[in-house]
Amino acid sequence: MFSRISRRTTFAAWRRPRAMLWAAAGVAVLGFLIALEITARRYGLPGPVTNQVQEVIFPPKSGFLLYAGMALTMVVLTWRQRFIAAGAAIGIDIAFFLVRWAVGARVTDGHPFGNGALWVILGCAVVAVTRRTGRERALLLKGVGLGLLLVAGRKTGDTWLLITSKTRPAVLDPYVAAADHALGNPSWLVGRIVAATGPIGTHVLDYVYIQLAVAAVVVALYQLRGVAVERRFPGHHLVRTFLVIGLLGPAIYMIFPVVGPIFAYGADGGHWAVADLWPNTPPPVDSPHPIPFDEITPRNCMPSLHTAWATAIFIHSRKGPRILRGAGTFWLIATLGATLGFGYHYGVDLVAGVVFAFTVEAALRSLDRGWDRSGTQLVAHGTAVFAALLLSYRYLPVEMGRHPWVFGPLLILAMASVVHRYVRTTRLWEPKAAPALRPEPQAELV
Secondary structure, three states, rough: OOOHHHHHHHHHOOOOOHHHHHHHHHHHHHHHHHHHHHHHHHHOOHHHHHHHHOOOOOOOOHHHHHHHHHHHHHHHHOOHHHHHHHHHHHHHHHHHHHHHHOOOOOOOOOOOHHHHHHHHHHHHHHHHHOOOOOHHHHHHHHHHHHHHHHHHHHHHHHHHHHHHHHOOOOHHHHHHHHHHHHHOHHHHHHHHHEEEEEEEEHHHHHHHOOHHHHHHHHHHHHHHOOOOHOOOOOOHHHHHHHHHHHHHHHHHHHHOOOHHHHHOEEEEEEEEOOOOOOOOOOOOOOOOOOOEOOOOOOOOOOOHHHHHHHHHHHHHHHHHOHHHHHHHHHHHHHHHOOOOOOEEEEEEHHHHHHHHHHHHHHHHHHHOOOOHHHEEEEEEHHHHHHHHHHHHHHHHHHHHHHHHHHHHHHHHHHHHHHHHHHHHHHHHHOOOOOOOOOOOOOOOOO
Protein backbone atom coordinates (compact mmCIF):
# COMPACT_ATOMS: atom_id res chain seq x y z
CA MET A 1 0.00 0.00 0.00
CA PHE A 2 2.78 2.41 0.95
CA SER A 3 4.61 1.68 -2.31
CA ARG A 4 1.46 2.57 -4.27
CA ILE A 5 1.15 5.82 -2.33
CA SER A 6 4.81 6.60 -3.00
CA ARG A 7 4.43 5.95 -6.71
CA ARG A 8 1.29 8.09 -6.80
CA THR A 9 3.09 10.94 -5.03
CA THR A 10 6.05 10.73 -7.42
CA PHE A 11 3.72 10.76 -10.43
CA ALA A 12 1.86 13.76 -9.05
CA ALA A 13 5.12 15.62 -8.56
CA TRP A 14 6.12 14.96 -12.15
CA ARG A 15 2.79 16.35 -13.31
CA ARG A 16 3.67 19.74 -11.90
CA PRO A 17 4.19 22.30 -14.67
CA ARG A 18 7.77 23.11 -13.70
CA ALA A 19 8.79 19.44 -13.57
CA MET A 20 7.17 18.81 -16.93
CA LEU A 21 8.93 21.85 -18.36
CA TRP A 22 12.33 20.61 -17.16
CA ALA A 23 11.64 17.15 -18.56
CA ALA A 24 10.56 18.57 -21.93
CA ALA A 25 13.63 20.82 -22.05
CA GLY A 26 15.91 17.88 -21.27
CA VAL A 27 14.38 15.75 -24.02
CA ALA A 28 14.59 18.65 -26.50
CA VAL A 29 18.27 19.29 -25.72
CA LEU A 30 19.11 15.59 -26.02
CA GLY A 31 17.27 15.32 -29.33
CA PHE A 32 18.99 18.44 -30.63
CA LEU A 33 22.45 17.09 -29.73
CA ILE A 34 21.70 13.75 -31.38
CA ALA A 35 20.49 15.51 -34.53
CA LEU A 36 23.68 17.59 -34.69
CA GLU A 37 25.78 14.47 -34.11
CA ILE A 38 24.10 12.66 -37.02
CA THR A 39 24.43 15.71 -39.29
CA ALA A 40 28.14 16.14 -38.51
CA ARG A 41 28.85 12.47 -39.16
CA ARG A 42 27.23 12.75 -42.58
CA TYR A 43 30.04 15.16 -43.42
CA GLY A 44 32.64 12.78 -42.02
CA LEU A 45 33.36 14.74 -38.82
CA PRO A 46 32.65 14.04 -35.15
CA GLY A 47 29.69 15.83 -33.61
CA PRO A 48 29.34 17.65 -30.28
CA VAL A 49 28.68 14.47 -28.25
CA THR A 50 31.73 12.67 -29.64
CA ASN A 51 33.96 15.70 -29.11
CA GLN A 52 32.82 16.00 -25.51
CA VAL A 53 33.36 12.30 -24.78
CA GLN A 54 36.86 12.44 -26.28
CA GLU A 55 37.87 15.16 -23.82
CA VAL A 56 37.49 12.71 -20.96
CA ILE A 57 40.86 11.28 -22.09
CA PHE A 58 42.32 13.41 -24.89
CA PRO A 59 43.58 17.01 -24.51
CA PRO A 60 40.57 19.36 -24.47
CA LYS A 61 40.12 22.16 -26.95
CA SER A 62 39.68 24.68 -24.13
CA GLY A 63 40.83 23.81 -20.64
CA PHE A 64 39.75 27.24 -19.41
CA LEU A 65 36.17 26.53 -20.51
CA LEU A 66 36.12 23.19 -18.68
CA TYR A 67 37.31 24.80 -15.47
CA ALA A 68 34.71 27.54 -15.95
CA GLY A 69 32.05 24.84 -16.28
CA MET A 70 33.34 23.17 -13.10
CA ALA A 71 33.12 26.52 -11.31
CA LEU A 72 29.44 26.76 -12.27
CA THR A 73 28.84 23.25 -10.96
CA MET A 74 30.53 24.11 -7.66
CA VAL A 75 28.06 26.90 -6.85
CA VAL A 76 25.85 24.24 -5.24
CA LEU A 77 28.69 22.87 -3.06
CA THR A 78 29.88 23.97 0.35
CA TRP A 79 33.29 25.62 0.66
CA ARG A 80 34.81 22.40 1.98
CA GLN A 81 33.40 20.45 -0.97
CA ARG A 82 34.66 23.11 -3.38
CA PHE A 83 38.22 22.81 -2.10
CA ILE A 84 38.03 19.03 -2.40
CA ALA A 85 36.63 19.25 -5.96
CA ALA A 86 39.23 21.80 -7.08
CA GLY A 87 42.04 19.76 -5.56
CA ALA A 88 40.78 16.61 -7.26
CA ALA A 89 40.61 18.38 -10.65
CA ILE A 90 44.16 19.71 -10.34
CA GLY A 91 45.44 16.32 -9.15
CA ILE A 92 43.83 14.52 -12.09
CA ASP A 93 45.30 17.06 -14.53
CA ILE A 94 48.77 16.56 -13.03
CA ALA A 95 48.35 12.79 -13.41
CA PHE A 96 47.32 13.20 -17.05
CA PHE A 97 50.31 15.46 -17.66
CA LEU A 98 52.73 12.94 -16.16
CA VAL A 99 51.28 10.05 -18.16
CA ARG A 100 51.48 12.02 -21.42
CA TRP A 101 55.02 13.04 -20.59
CA ALA A 102 55.99 9.45 -19.79
CA VAL A 103 54.62 8.05 -23.05
CA GLY A 104 55.91 10.99 -25.10
CA ALA A 105 52.48 12.21 -26.20
CA ARG A 106 52.78 15.84 -27.25
CA VAL A 107 49.80 18.19 -27.06
CA THR A 108 49.72 19.90 -30.45
CA ASP A 109 46.07 21.00 -30.46
CA GLY A 110 44.13 22.33 -27.49
CA HIS A 111 45.26 22.62 -23.88
CA PRO A 112 47.24 20.16 -21.72
CA PHE A 113 44.79 20.66 -18.85
CA GLY A 114 41.03 20.52 -18.32
CA ASN A 115 40.41 16.77 -18.19
CA GLY A 116 40.39 16.93 -14.40
CA ALA A 117 37.62 19.54 -14.40
CA LEU A 118 35.47 17.37 -16.67
CA TRP A 119 36.09 14.34 -14.45
CA VAL A 120 34.97 16.33 -11.40
CA ILE A 121 31.77 17.46 -13.13
CA LEU A 122 30.96 13.88 -14.11
CA GLY A 123 31.87 12.73 -10.61
CA CYS A 124 29.36 15.18 -9.14
CA ALA A 125 26.70 13.65 -11.40
CA VAL A 126 27.53 10.17 -10.09
CA VAL A 127 27.40 11.41 -6.50
CA ALA A 128 24.03 13.08 -7.14
CA VAL A 129 22.52 9.86 -8.49
CA THR A 130 24.05 7.46 -5.95
CA ARG A 131 24.43 9.48 -2.74
CA ARG A 132 21.79 12.21 -2.81
CA THR A 133 18.00 12.17 -2.64
CA GLY A 134 15.14 14.61 -3.03
CA ARG A 135 15.88 18.30 -3.36
CA GLU A 136 19.62 17.82 -2.73
CA ARG A 137 19.87 15.44 -5.67
CA ALA A 138 17.92 17.82 -7.92
CA LEU A 139 20.08 20.78 -6.87
CA LEU A 140 23.36 18.96 -7.52
CA LEU A 141 22.10 17.68 -10.88
CA LYS A 142 21.14 21.23 -11.83
CA GLY A 143 24.68 22.33 -11.01
CA VAL A 144 26.10 19.51 -13.13
CA GLY A 145 23.74 20.37 -15.95
CA LEU A 146 24.74 24.03 -15.81
CA GLY A 147 28.44 23.18 -16.11
CA LEU A 148 27.93 20.62 -18.88
CA LEU A 149 25.60 22.91 -20.83
CA LEU A 150 28.25 25.62 -20.92
CA VAL A 151 30.77 23.18 -22.38
CA ALA A 152 28.22 21.52 -24.67
CA GLY A 153 27.21 24.94 -25.97
CA ARG A 154 30.76 25.44 -27.28
CA LYS A 155 30.76 22.01 -28.96
CA THR A 156 27.32 22.61 -30.41
CA GLY A 157 28.43 25.96 -31.79
CA ASP A 158 31.41 24.37 -33.54
CA THR A 159 29.10 21.83 -35.21
CA TRP A 160 26.64 24.56 -36.22
CA LEU A 161 29.47 26.46 -37.90
CA LEU A 162 30.43 23.34 -39.83
CA ILE A 163 26.84 22.94 -41.00
CA THR A 164 26.63 26.55 -42.19
CA SER A 165 29.77 26.17 -44.30
CA LYS A 166 28.58 22.92 -45.86
CA THR A 167 24.95 23.82 -46.54
CA ARG A 168 25.24 27.46 -47.61
CA PRO A 169 27.52 27.57 -50.69
CA ALA A 170 26.67 31.23 -51.45
CA VAL A 171 27.09 34.15 -49.05
CA LEU A 172 25.45 37.60 -48.88
CA ASP A 173 28.49 39.70 -47.96
CA PRO A 174 28.05 42.18 -50.84
CA TYR A 175 24.61 43.11 -49.47
CA VAL A 176 25.93 43.65 -45.95
CA ALA A 177 29.01 45.52 -47.20
CA ALA A 178 26.78 47.91 -49.16
CA ALA A 179 24.48 48.47 -46.18
CA ASP A 180 27.52 49.03 -43.96
CA HIS A 181 28.24 52.28 -45.82
CA ALA A 182 25.34 53.74 -43.83
CA LEU A 183 27.51 53.44 -40.71
CA GLY A 184 30.71 54.63 -42.39
CA ASN A 185 32.32 51.18 -42.86
CA PRO A 186 33.42 50.84 -39.22
CA SER A 187 35.22 47.52 -39.78
CA TRP A 188 37.62 49.17 -42.21
CA LEU A 189 38.25 52.07 -39.83
CA VAL A 190 38.73 49.95 -36.68
CA GLY A 191 40.81 47.46 -38.63
CA ARG A 192 43.35 50.17 -39.44
CA ILE A 193 43.33 51.37 -35.81
CA VAL A 194 44.00 47.87 -34.45
CA ALA A 195 46.78 47.36 -36.98
CA ALA A 196 48.34 50.64 -35.81
CA THR A 197 48.36 49.49 -32.14
CA GLY A 198 50.81 46.72 -32.96
CA PRO A 199 51.07 43.30 -31.29
CA ILE A 200 50.08 44.49 -27.79
CA GLY A 201 46.63 45.74 -28.78
CA THR A 202 46.12 42.72 -31.03
CA HIS A 203 46.94 40.23 -28.28
CA VAL A 204 44.69 41.97 -25.72
CA LEU A 205 41.71 42.03 -28.08
CA ASP A 206 42.36 38.45 -29.17
CA TYR A 207 42.32 37.24 -25.56
CA VAL A 208 39.10 39.14 -24.84
CA TYR A 209 37.49 37.69 -27.97
CA ILE A 210 38.47 34.08 -27.23
CA GLN A 211 37.73 34.05 -23.48
CA LEU A 212 34.26 35.57 -23.69
CA ALA A 213 32.65 32.51 -22.07
CA VAL A 214 35.06 32.71 -19.13
CA ALA A 215 34.06 36.35 -18.58
CA ALA A 216 30.42 35.28 -18.59
CA VAL A 217 31.15 32.68 -15.91
CA VAL A 218 32.71 35.37 -13.67
CA VAL A 219 29.49 37.40 -13.80
CA ALA A 220 27.37 34.26 -13.41
CA LEU A 221 29.33 33.19 -10.32
CA TYR A 222 28.52 36.53 -8.71
CA GLN A 223 24.84 36.06 -9.51
CA LEU A 224 24.84 32.48 -8.19
CA ARG A 225 26.92 33.17 -5.07
CA GLY A 226 23.97 32.48 -2.77
CA VAL A 227 22.92 29.11 -4.21
CA ALA A 228 24.95 27.04 -1.72
CA VAL A 229 23.25 28.79 1.23
CA GLU A 230 19.73 29.22 -0.15
CA ARG A 231 19.77 25.73 -1.77
CA ARG A 232 18.03 27.00 -4.88
CA PHE A 233 18.90 28.77 -8.11
CA PRO A 234 17.59 32.27 -8.91
CA GLY A 235 14.81 32.45 -11.44
CA HIS A 236 16.99 34.17 -14.06
CA HIS A 237 20.74 34.51 -14.51
CA LEU A 238 23.33 35.14 -17.22
CA VAL A 239 23.96 31.51 -18.15
CA ARG A 240 20.38 31.14 -19.36
CA THR A 241 20.71 34.15 -21.66
CA PHE A 242 24.13 32.99 -22.84
CA LEU A 243 22.85 29.54 -23.80
CA VAL A 244 19.67 30.76 -25.51
CA ILE A 245 21.65 33.25 -27.62
CA GLY A 246 23.96 30.44 -28.69
CA LEU A 247 21.01 28.18 -29.48
CA LEU A 248 18.94 30.63 -31.55
CA GLY A 249 21.72 32.63 -33.23
CA PRO A 250 23.02 29.92 -35.61
CA ALA A 251 19.53 29.55 -37.04
CA ILE A 252 19.87 33.14 -38.31
CA TYR A 253 23.23 32.18 -39.83
CA MET A 254 21.38 29.70 -42.01
CA ILE A 255 18.90 32.35 -43.13
CA PHE A 256 21.46 35.12 -43.70
CA PRO A 257 24.88 33.51 -44.44
CA VAL A 258 27.78 35.99 -44.23
CA VAL A 259 31.50 35.23 -43.78
CA GLY A 260 32.85 38.67 -42.83
CA PRO A 261 35.03 41.36 -44.43
CA ILE A 262 38.40 39.71 -43.76
CA PHE A 263 37.27 36.72 -45.84
CA ALA A 264 34.99 38.28 -48.45
CA TYR A 265 37.18 41.37 -48.99
CA GLY A 266 40.52 40.40 -47.46
CA ALA A 267 43.56 38.21 -47.98
CA ASP A 268 42.16 35.45 -45.75
CA GLY A 269 39.51 34.70 -48.35
CA GLY A 270 42.07 33.64 -50.94
CA HIS A 271 40.73 33.31 -54.46
CA TRP A 272 37.16 33.21 -53.08
CA ALA A 273 37.36 36.86 -52.01
CA VAL A 274 35.71 39.51 -54.15
CA ALA A 275 38.89 41.61 -53.93
CA ASP A 276 41.72 42.28 -51.46
CA LEU A 277 40.30 45.51 -50.02
CA TRP A 278 40.13 45.10 -46.24
CA PRO A 279 41.04 47.18 -44.23
CA ASN A 280 42.38 49.88 -46.56
CA THR A 281 39.72 50.41 -49.23
CA PRO A 282 35.96 50.11 -48.57
CA PRO A 283 34.10 48.25 -51.32
CA PRO A 284 31.99 50.33 -53.71
CA VAL A 285 28.22 50.56 -53.44
CA ASP A 286 27.01 48.77 -56.55
CA SER A 287 24.51 46.05 -57.39
CA PRO A 288 25.07 43.37 -54.74
CA HIS A 289 24.54 39.71 -55.48
CA PRO A 290 25.23 36.40 -53.70
CA ILE A 291 28.77 35.13 -54.19
CA PRO A 292 30.01 31.52 -53.94
CA PHE A 293 32.43 30.71 -51.15
CA ASP A 294 34.41 27.74 -49.85
CA GLU A 295 33.01 24.91 -47.70
CA ILE A 296 35.32 25.67 -44.76
CA THR A 297 34.73 29.25 -43.63
CA PRO A 298 31.78 29.53 -41.20
CA ARG A 299 28.87 31.76 -42.23
CA ASN A 300 28.66 33.22 -38.72
CA CYS A 301 28.34 36.98 -39.03
CA MET A 302 24.67 37.90 -39.04
CA PRO A 303 23.98 38.69 -36.27
CA SER A 304 27.24 39.07 -34.34
CA LEU A 305 26.79 36.61 -31.48
CA HIS A 306 30.01 37.78 -29.83
CA THR A 307 28.38 41.21 -29.64
CA ALA A 308 25.17 39.67 -28.33
CA TRP A 309 27.03 37.70 -25.64
CA ALA A 310 29.13 40.70 -24.62
CA THR A 311 25.94 42.78 -24.43
CA ALA A 312 24.37 40.14 -22.17
CA ILE A 313 27.45 40.26 -19.91
CA PHE A 314 27.13 44.05 -19.78
CA ILE A 315 23.43 43.88 -18.88
CA HIS A 316 23.90 41.33 -16.10
CA SER A 317 26.93 43.08 -14.63
CA ARG A 318 24.93 46.28 -13.97
CA LYS A 319 23.72 45.08 -10.57
CA GLY A 320 27.15 43.99 -9.38
CA PRO A 321 29.81 45.93 -7.51
CA ARG A 322 31.77 48.69 -9.23
CA ILE A 323 34.63 46.43 -10.30
CA LEU A 324 32.20 44.00 -11.95
CA ARG A 325 30.37 46.82 -13.72
CA GLY A 326 33.69 48.15 -14.97
CA ALA A 327 34.74 44.71 -16.19
CA GLY A 328 31.44 44.27 -18.01
CA THR A 329 31.85 47.62 -19.73
CA PHE A 330 35.44 46.85 -20.69
CA TRP A 331 34.52 43.44 -22.09
CA LEU A 332 31.74 44.93 -24.22
CA ILE A 333 33.93 47.69 -25.66
CA ALA A 334 36.89 45.35 -26.24
CA THR A 335 34.65 42.75 -27.89
CA LEU A 336 33.21 45.36 -30.25
CA GLY A 337 36.75 46.46 -31.09
CA ALA A 338 37.87 42.89 -31.71
CA THR A 339 34.93 41.90 -33.89
CA LEU A 340 35.44 44.96 -36.10
CA GLY A 341 39.21 45.30 -35.85
CA PHE A 342 39.94 41.70 -36.81
CA GLY A 343 37.58 41.92 -39.77
CA TYR A 344 35.21 39.27 -38.44
CA HIS A 345 32.10 41.46 -38.65
CA TYR A 346 30.55 44.45 -40.36
CA GLY A 347 29.08 47.31 -38.36
CA VAL A 348 25.50 46.36 -39.21
CA ASP A 349 26.18 42.89 -37.73
CA LEU A 350 26.87 44.53 -34.38
CA VAL A 351 23.65 46.58 -34.50
CA ALA A 352 21.69 43.39 -35.15
CA GLY A 353 23.59 41.61 -32.36
CA VAL A 354 22.68 44.24 -29.77
CA VAL A 355 18.98 44.13 -30.72
CA PHE A 356 19.09 40.33 -30.66
CA ALA A 357 20.62 40.26 -27.16
CA PHE A 358 18.11 42.68 -25.64
CA THR A 359 15.20 40.82 -27.23
CA VAL A 360 16.36 37.43 -25.88
CA GLU A 361 17.00 38.94 -22.44
CA ALA A 362 13.55 40.53 -22.42
CA ALA A 363 11.90 37.22 -23.36
CA LEU A 364 13.71 35.28 -20.63
CA ARG A 365 12.93 37.87 -17.98
CA SER A 366 9.28 37.89 -19.05
CA LEU A 367 9.21 34.09 -18.86
CA ASP A 368 10.64 34.19 -15.35
CA ARG A 369 8.24 36.79 -13.95
CA GLY A 370 5.19 35.70 -15.90
CA TRP A 371 4.10 37.10 -19.25
CA ASP A 372 2.10 40.29 -19.15
CA ARG A 373 1.25 43.11 -21.54
CA SER A 374 4.50 45.03 -20.99
CA GLY A 375 6.70 41.97 -21.50
CA THR A 376 4.86 40.89 -24.63
CA GLN A 377 5.11 44.38 -26.14
CA LEU A 378 8.81 44.60 -25.30
CA VAL A 379 9.62 41.27 -26.98
CA ALA A 380 7.41 42.09 -29.96
CA HIS A 381 9.17 45.44 -30.38
CA GLY A 382 12.62 43.83 -30.34
CA THR A 383 11.55 41.08 -32.72
CA ALA A 384 10.04 43.56 -35.16
CA VAL A 385 13.15 45.75 -35.17
CA PHE A 386 15.42 42.73 -35.64
CA ALA A 387 13.33 41.47 -38.57
CA ALA A 388 13.28 44.96 -40.10
CA LEU A 389 17.08 45.14 -39.87
CA LEU A 390 17.56 41.83 -41.69
CA LEU A 391 15.04 42.77 -44.39
CA SER A 392 16.65 46.16 -44.95
CA TYR A 393 20.13 44.62 -45.20
CA ARG A 394 18.83 42.18 -47.80
CA TYR A 395 16.52 44.34 -49.90
CA LEU A 396 17.63 47.97 -49.34
CA PRO A 397 21.45 47.79 -49.14
CA VAL A 398 22.13 50.07 -52.13
CA GLU A 399 19.75 52.76 -50.86
CA MET A 400 21.33 52.49 -47.39
CA GLY A 401 24.83 52.84 -48.81
CA ARG A 402 23.99 55.78 -51.04
CA HIS A 403 22.13 57.74 -48.35
CA PRO A 404 24.20 57.21 -45.18
CA TRP A 405 23.02 60.44 -43.54
CA VAL A 406 19.47 59.07 -43.61
CA PHE A 407 19.88 55.36 -42.94
CA GLY A 408 22.83 55.61 -40.52
CA PRO A 409 20.86 57.57 -37.89
CA LEU A 410 17.82 55.36 -38.56
CA LEU A 411 19.84 52.22 -37.73
CA ILE A 412 21.15 53.74 -34.50
CA LEU A 413 17.71 55.03 -33.54
CA ALA A 414 16.13 51.63 -34.18
CA MET A 415 18.72 49.96 -31.93
CA ALA A 416 18.40 52.68 -29.30
CA SER A 417 14.60 52.32 -29.26
CA VAL A 418 14.93 48.66 -28.22
CA VAL A 419 17.52 49.48 -25.54
CA HIS A 420 15.47 52.41 -24.20
CA ARG A 421 12.25 50.44 -24.06
CA TYR A 422 14.02 47.55 -22.30
CA VAL A 423 15.49 49.85 -19.65
CA ARG A 424 12.20 51.69 -19.12
CA THR A 425 10.13 48.50 -18.92
CA THR A 426 12.46 46.50 -16.67
CA ARG A 427 12.73 49.41 -14.24
CA LEU A 428 8.98 49.13 -13.72
CA TRP A 429 9.44 45.42 -13.01
CA GLU A 430 11.88 46.03 -10.16
CA PRO A 431 10.35 45.64 -6.70
CA LYS A 432 9.98 49.01 -5.06
CA ALA A 433 11.19 49.40 -1.49
CA ALA A 434 8.52 50.35 0.98
CA PRO A 435 8.97 53.89 2.31
CA ALA A 436 10.28 54.11 5.85
CA LEU A 437 7.53 54.82 8.34
CA ARG A 438 7.95 58.06 10.21
CA PRO A 439 6.92 58.07 13.86
CA GLU A 440 3.77 60.04 14.55
CA PRO A 441 4.44 63.31 16.44
CA GLN A 442 3.60 62.89 20.10
CA ALA A 443 2.02 65.59 22.21
CA GLU A 444 4.31 66.90 24.90
CA LEU A 445 3.40 68.50 28.21
CA VAL A 446 4.27 72.17 28.42
